[in-house]
Amino acid sequence: MKLYNTLTRKIEEFTPINPPNVTLYVCGPTVYDFTHIGHMRTYTNNDVLRRSLAYRGYKVNHVMNITDVGHLSGDDDSGEDKMEKGAKKYGKTVWDVAKFYTEFFFKTTDALNILRPNTVCKATEHIEEMVQLINRLMKNGFVYETKEALYFDVTKFKNYGKLSGQKLKEKIQAVRAEVNVDKGKKHPADFALWFKRVGRFADHTMHWPSPWGEGFPGWHIECSAMSMKYLDETIDIHSGGIDHVPVHHENEIAQSEGATGKQFVKYWFHNNFLTVDGQKMSKSLGNFYTLDDIEKNKINPLSLRLLFLQSHYRQPLNFTWQSARASQEAFNKLREIALNLKPQKKLVSLKSSKALSYQKQFEDVISNDLQTAQAVATMWDMIKSDITNDEKYFLLIDFDKVFGLNLDNVTEEKIDANIIILAERRLEARRKRDFDASDRLRIKIEKAGFKIEDKGETYSIKKI
Numbered sequence: 001m002k003l004y005n006t007l008t009r010k011i012e013e014f015t016p017i018n019p020p021n022v023t024l025y026v027c028g029p030t031v032y033d034f035t036h037i038g039h040m041r042t043y044t045n046n047d048v049l050r051r052s053l054a055y056r057g058y059k060v061n062h063v064m065n066i067t068d069v070g071h072l073s074g075d076d077d078s079g080e081d082k083m084e085k086g087a088k089k090y091g092k093t094v095w096d097v098a099k100f101y102t103e104f105f106f107k108t109t110d111a112l113n114i115l116r117p118n119t120v121c122k123a124t125e126h127i128e129e130m131v132q133l134i135n136r137l138m139k140n141g142f143v144y145e146t147k148e149a150l151y152f153d154v155t156k157f158k159n160y161g162k163l164s165g166q167k168l169k170e171k172i173q174a175v176r177a178e179v180n181v182d183k184g185k186k187h188p189a190d191f192a193l194w195f196k197r198v199g200r201f202a203d204h205t206m207h208w209p210s211p212w213g214e215g216f217p218g219w220h221i222e223c224s225a226m227s228m229k230y231l232d233e234t235i236d237i238h239s240g241g242i243d244h245v246p247v248h249h250e251n252e253i254a255q256s257e258g259a260t261g262k263q264f265v266k267y268w269f270h271n272n273f274l275t276v277d278g279q280k281m282s283k284s285l286g287n288f289y290t291l292d293d294i295e296k297n298k299i300n301p302l303s304l305r306l307l308f309l310q311s312h313y314r315q316p317l318n319f320t321w322q323s324a325r326a327s328q329e330a331f332n333k334l335r336e337i338a339l340n341l342k343p344q345k346k347l348v349s350l351k352s353s354k355a356l357s358y359q360k361q362f363e364d365v366i367s368n369d370l371q372t373a374q375a376v377a378t379m380w381d382m383i384k385s386d387i388t389n390d391e392k393y394f395l396l397i398d399f400d401k402v403f404g405l406n407l408d409n410v411t412e413e414k415i416d417a418n419i420i421i422l423a424e425r426r427l428e429a430r431r432k433r434d435f436d437a438s439d440r441l442r443i444k445i446e447k448a449g450f451k452i453e454d455k456g457e458t459y460s461i462k463k464i
């Protein structure tokens with residue numbers, strides 16, 4: 001298995017610390033607002049990584065955090081806590097906001113058939129672990145205190161910037177001069193480990209006691225503390241979006257390695273963005289779509305998954321409704337194929353050399369830094385080939401262990417009685433050669449989410 005490692009900027013052979021076990025930590029969502037399909041591209045690709053590792057025989061232990069405190073609107077410790085912002089926007093308590101958007105997040109990941117992590121852990125339930133980690137960092141001389149907060153002193157950590165390759169000098173220019181930022185902060189890249197409930201945070205709703213007074217943790221410390229608690233001090237893979245490289249993950253490395261003196265993560269896995277008109281899909285730009293928008297547009301969330309599979313995780317992908325609809329068509333076709341191929345008795349193993357070579361080709365492209373687009377192309381080639389139908393079905397279900405399109409669960413769609421009535425009226429109109437009426441009825445049927453095709457004197461209807 002080969003994977004690109006952001007740390008070395010190379011595609012490397014993946015060798016876990018303790019095979020066949022693999023420790024995988026995924027940075028989870030900040031649950032202050034609706035998760036959008038941009039986030040879902042990242043979580044789908046994480047899921048494909050997990051499934052590919054399992055396909056190759058590894059046993060993956062997958063941990064994901066839920067950020068429900070401490071993530072400020074600026075990654076550089078500026079601005080407001082996103083959770084407090086969400087609470088004000090929706091007129092709810094921060095706890096209700098966290099609960100509601102965590103549930104929406106999982107509703108969305110379930111719809112995309114993204115496997116739930118083995119462990120999901122909330123920042124607010126791990127304050128004790130974070131305080132202990134800050135204490136370890138203090139003992140090792142990485143922390144200083146101001147009136148407002150405790151900071152990690154980046155100049156004390158020799159390799160600060162090793163993930164992004166940014167030198168500290170460049171970092172100074174990259175960090176914005178923010179009016180809100182604590183005047184006691186020594187270096188612009190120093191980051192908060194603990195915010196005290198004073199000054200700009202005097203009214204902060206979520207707060208806990210600590211050796212440094214009431215307050216709340218900085219954003220980055222939660223991932224270091226929970227990764228160590230549920231996995232180990234050194235883990236195999238840590239994943240997130242590319243926006244996490246220069247700040248969040250750089251800071252996670254500094255905190256973790258500063259505390260343990262050990263390498264934090266062996267392989268850093270980063271996902272590129274889903275864009276709209278070339279710009280990152282994001283809440284702040286307002287150019288985002290949620291699961292509800294997808295369903296309202298009669299797009300099956302699993303066809304969104306197929307769309308994501310058709311690009312490489314390290315390349316940006318531009319979202320358009322046209323591409324979503326094209327993917328929907330391809331997905332419908334795939335389901336129909338799966339339904340038609342489904343045998344009475346499934347094959348136990350493959351025998352023909354041609355079928356085995358498709359399986360080998362699939363495994364090779366997946367093992368080559370997750371070339372999912374090539375894997376999808378291999379699937380279509382296999383479907384069009386002259387191997388037996390039973391072999392095709394066997395391979396389709398085998399490949400779907402990685403694709404996760406639920407192809408082994410395809411059943412005949414039940415068509416609503418109202419749609420059948422419209423279709424019958426349309427058939428009648430066609431018989432009378434009233435093509436205007438027949439077109440109007442076709443549009444009505446399509447708007448309800450069904451596709452009607454004429455078959456001589458009759459028709460067929462499918463869900464779009």
Ligand code: AMP
Pocket residue numbers: 027028029030031037038039040041042239240241242243244271272273274275280281282
């Ligand atoms: P957040 O809730 O903002 O912490 O984001 C959750 C995850 O989604 C992070 O790993 C982000 O990097 C990722 N993410 C945010 N926006 C996008 C996008 N437009 N495309 C892909 N991933 C994204």
Ligand code: ZN
Pocket residue numbers: 026027028223248252
């Ligand atoms: Zn994180």
